[in-house]
Amino acid sequence: MLTIHHLRIGRSIFTVWLLEELGVEYDLVEYHRNPETMRAPPELREIHPLGKSPVIEDDGLLLSESGAITAYLLNKYDSDGKFGPDEGDAAWAEYTQWLHYAEGSVFVPLLLKLLSTRAGGHALLDGFADPEVALHFGHIAGKLGDNDFILGDRITGADFGITYMVSMAERLGLLEPYPTLADYMARNLSRPAFARALERAVE
């Protein structure tokens, strides 16, 4: 059976949500952050050399990186293509761009804002991160438009990572200028599969 290594609190709940949407059976192993450093416990390094989450194990495969995990899970468990277009066409290329955009581009400025906030404000970090946050969240809101999901009227694999970024922006108090993104997040987090993920992953 597939195993997900889930670190609280962080992005792996969004992979658990995907597993619930797909109806895949899985074992969940939970880890807690060190309350002082907020880093993952050393046990995660016994699973994967990077010691980060999410990590999945499936049929002898050990896989990290949430975008790659999403792609793998959809390839294997979404045979009727409910959560993404077929590989190779233009719709798939655009979908892949949005799938990797979250971790590849949106996360860094959010991390800088997190560090700046923890430092009680930091001019150098904010000087870079503030316009980048505005650039990326303006871009995401522009793409979303009046749609329910990032690529239109149905949820795709790209929505899991984008929802994580939007939720992180919300936690950092950065979402106020983007009411449609707040609605988007609320819509996604109110899905029954997300409620099941929370029930499973958060005691």
Ligand SMILES: N[C@@H](CCC(=O)N[C@@H](CS)C(=O)NCC(=O)O)C(=O)O
């Ligand atoms: N790009 C990776 C990032 C993985 C990552 O940094 N995960 C965080 C949790 S949200 C983590 O494990 N942090 C603990 C640490 O670095 O000590 C992905 O998409 O999975």
